[in-house]
Amino acid sequence: MRLLALLLLLVLAVPAQADQPPNILLIMADDVGVECLGSYGGTSYPTPQLDRLAETGTRFTHCYSMAVCHPTRITLMTGRYPFRFGARWGDFPNDVADSTIGPLMQRAGYATAVAGKWQIAQLRDNPRHPAQLGFDEWSLFGWHEGPRYWQPLIWQNGRIRDDVADRYGPDVYADFLIDFMTQHRNGPFFAYFPMALCHDVTDDLDAPVPFVPGKDRYESYAEMMAQMDRVVGRLVDALDRLGLREETLIIFTTDNGTASRSIAGVRDGKLYREPVVSRRGDEEIPGGKGTLKDTGTNVPLIVNRPGHVPAGAVRGDLVDFSDFLPTLADVAGFKLPANVPYDGHSFAACLQEAGEGTRTWAFAEHRGKAFVRDRRFKLYDNGRFYDVQADPKEKNPISPENDSPAASRARARLQEALKSTGWHENRKN
Template identity: 50%
Template sequence: MILWDSGGWEETMMTFASIALVVASTMPMAEPAPQAASKPNFLFILADDVGQEVLGCYGGQSYPTPHIDRLAQTGMQFDHCYSMPVCHPSRLALMSGKYPFRHGQVTWGDYPKEGEGKTFANLLAGAGYATAVAGKWQLTLLGDHPDHPARLGFQQWDLFGWHEGPRFYEPMIYRKEGVRPDTLGHYGPDLYVRSLIEFMKAHRDQPFLAYYPMALCHEVTDDLEEPVPHSPFGRYDSYAEMVAEMDRNVGRLVAALEALKLREKTLVLFVGDNGTPQTLIVRAEGKELIKEPVYSRWHGQVLQGGKGKLTDGGTRVPLIANWPGTVPEGVQSQALVDFTDFMPTLLELAGVPVSSDRSLDGVSFAPVLLGESDGVRRFAYGEEAVLPKPGGVEPERTSLGLHWVRTTDWKLYNDGRLYDMRQDPFEQRPIGRDQETKAQHQIRTQLAKRQQQLRPE
């Protein structure tokens, strides 16, 4: 069992913070050229397998996250951001502004070819943004499609090959020129962050999108012929160690923006792609991978991760927005956000018109970020992972393809289960039709109508 409390990490985190500031402050200090106020920079951080219970600012008690907590304290923290329950469907929704089912039968590790030119990166690049991505690319096998990041709008990339090699120690990292030959003895997350810092430094005189889909805090690749290398300690990193590295790297990136005098010109978004893992690979014994459950302490309760489930444990994720002088400080927003909303939000803030024929599911929450609205979206949507595996073999699923529509307080599954999420956040007591009140019946009717509009069965 993996269960960490915070005491032993405070000294380590102070060291991490000091290193981050030194790294950023030693960069050459050239005065940036002016940017148009209507074209902010975007540092978009997508953490991997990090639920709300992990972060201190959301009530997490197992892992110190001082840099991320600081972003929340000096920015806007969202209580109701909803992803898909696993990695790839969340990325489909994020990149396209559309729900996964809209894309038809897309395999794991794939992206619909007809949608490649309509990603948020391509649209921002078309509006004059410099674009870069570093970290995890789970949208194709880069060995088969090495130009895929460019097709989706990125001009620069440092990405580990999804299910092609290691992501952490001695990582296999692709650039435009091919697989990097210089990663021996290096730790992947350090290389990804260094790549983005160099990119932001090189493009500080024009608006940029620096997209960081983290490798952290996902377990190591589990389906290679030989297990990936252990850490220098003869095992894989624990979940607590990965959380510490995640927070340290967020601190490095923010410190770099400050050193480059770009903080007031940059919207920093931090969000998790789905819930915390239920288990984690901790070591390899020969070719056998040994797993242990992951537990975290949250508001005095001990919770196992919920990744892969349609519950809040799998889909309710942290979202923090920080933009000094523009996003109000110290706000805990109750606005409803889902993963299709990031694309129209970035485009609106960048002044990029969204074509009316694109039929996005997303709703821009830019008015919330600017302090002009308490919320725009009325319903959020989530669906189970029903994408077929490569080769056409589909995973097991319910006959209906389980999905839900919800508000902040109420949640209706397409199998008829209705939950009062204020009173029953762990979904232990579904409200049956024969026991619901008149008010609850009206809520069911409203949610069912929205569900039918989205996905007629």
């Protein structure tokens, strides 16, 4: 009887892990289009770690970001399109902070942390901005305040770190998140990693940031791709060591397409850039960041959780960046505030073999311009209309009189979709 009582006490003392929602590791690389990853047909850069995540997880082919980083971050964190807030470069709509990812995850019982590139506020002006957006811990460079790679300027939990002068920034951010996941191994945790890689170095400081140690230049785009893949692998390996792979949903995406040029070094006292051209199959693809074409907005999305997310699956469901917050809500098991008009649609059902996405069009905006699109057709706010399946470089807009029956139906649907956003009436930028 004593042994039976002891066993009963032990059972009652063990957390009910089966009922606990999964840990979530959300990784967002910087300036990496779909053409760069091997799993998406890229051949310029070896990406074995990410390719392995795709092979053992689910890969999406129709995920669309904003054309540059800052609006993408606003959309991901708020679940709403940037024009809703009239956000200017460097702003974050702090008046809606309570309905963004961090506080909602906290209220759902998650420990929260963020590391890497913040780029939604100057941390020197507000060192506790991440806490105000629901992160218990953070290790970040803020917004063009200092180096992000060598001799990095890193704000950690409200203070500048003074012990990283000889460290490589991306490894500092990874170490921080690995420590966080280790400390919270009993879960659930939400670790958000908006990576510095593969963005080039800061270009608007009084003096150029430090070179790669022992060299007179910065890392090339190819070198940054290798570093990005390696650092992602470090995080996955850490989850394996902790025995948390099956308890952790890993989401990998990027904030926009590949940059067209990357800072290479200093010449005659001035920074100089080199073009970035990547190969996908037989095609050479110049970076399209800052444009609303596919090369600027079609980004990778890989989701992995062994035993829970189908392995080797390729999904054509539409996803845009407003969808991440409602998806995390479904995964974590909490309800979004009913009084907030979120733009996103959860794609959590797409992580099941027979599940289907509910989004019928995706939206992106950039500098007062916007598009809505489905998998084949794309409509801009000025009326330009393309069959991007047949014309991915958007060289031949289709006029209404030349519409096929399929194009005519798509044009009408997308016109109604754009109208439903209120873009023309409500944009403030």
